[in-house]
Amino acid sequence: MTxxxxxxxxxxDTMEHLDGRHPGYRRAHARGACFTATFTPTGEAAKYTTAAHLQGEPVSxxxxxxxxxxxxxxxxxxxGGRGMATKFQLPDGTSTDLIGVNLPRFLVATPDEFLALVKALAADKDAGTGDQANLQGFLAQHPSSVPAFQALGAMGVPASFGTTGYQALHAFTWVNGDGDRQAVRYRWAPDLGEQNLDADAVAHSELQFLIDEFVERLGAGPVTFTLHVTLADPSDPTNDATQVWPADRPEIVVGxxxxxxxxxxxxxxxxxxFDPTNLTPGIDLSDDPLPRLRNSAYSISYERRSRGE
Ligand code: HEM
Structure with a gap:
């Protein structure tokens, strides 16, 4: 690497250095499982976006x-992070993706910052001293990253993939039939409520329990999530996923x-x-620079794992 x-x-490359190279697996979110679902929109989004899956009819x-x-x-x-990647099958045979994690805000705002962050984490790994001196140095230079690390540090262990909320974190732009544009952020709220394991339950859990737990739970019936969207004020930043928008912004229930x-x-x-830039007419990228980096990084990861590397 030069x-x-x-x-x-x-x-x-730096992500592989951090977590190891595991042939055939994604370079992040390596272990996971896929499930069938039906999304039923409320229709509330229809006045803001022409996106096919957000109108009235259910989609797979x-x-x-x-x-x-x-x-x-x-x-x-x-x-640590848990992910929920959703691919909606659209009536015209195409698809669109919505990808969330159980964090309230992202760790960095720009591609350069992300590279600096993973390099700092890799340097700490190589040093092997356990004091995270390089991460602390990064945070001292990037104070806007501190709140996301505090949220990460305060995380519990979700009892189920179905008992934690997932945020898409970036702003996207909705476009309606008149061409009006509205910046939005998405979040999936678990209808089971947020539930973490207590220390005793963690100590008695299988090390990799989440997939089996979810399959077993589905035996008793569907698990549901509600999709909420926050409508930004024009003054809200759309290019910085480290910043949360004020809590009083209006939210609509999308489906x-x-x-x-x-x-x-x-x-x-x-x-x-699953790619955050796989959008559909009625939804555009915002000026957030990270989804474009993600598109490239996910393609590189995809190519490597497809070759069995
Ligand atoms: C900007 C920096 C980021 C980079 C470089 C990055 C990198 C990656 C890579 C390389 C993969 C594996 C892709 C594949 O092989 O298919 C991945 C997967 C994933 N990432 Fe990111 N990521 C970033 C930010 C985010 C953010 C902000 C979120 C949350 C919304 C997120 C959530 C996920 C999830 C849920 C997966 C698994 C997707 C699946 O199940 O296929 N990532 N990421």
């Missing part, structure tokens, strides 16, 4: 839940996702790609 190596390649969806680590052996009993069972073919679905 200074001329494109930034997204440097990012993925596939959901991949994951543990955030790039190491597929990472225990679920360790607090309900009912997750019904496991997909028939986990191997087929494990090989797919």
């Amino acid at each position: 200074a001329e190596t494109p930034l997204p390649v440097q990012v993925v 969806a596939t959901v991949r839940f994951s543990n955030g680590s790039g190491n597929p052996a990472m225990p679920d009993t360790v607090p 309900t996702l009912a997750i019904t069972g496991e997909v028939d073919d986990q191997d087929h679905w494990a090989a797919q790609i």
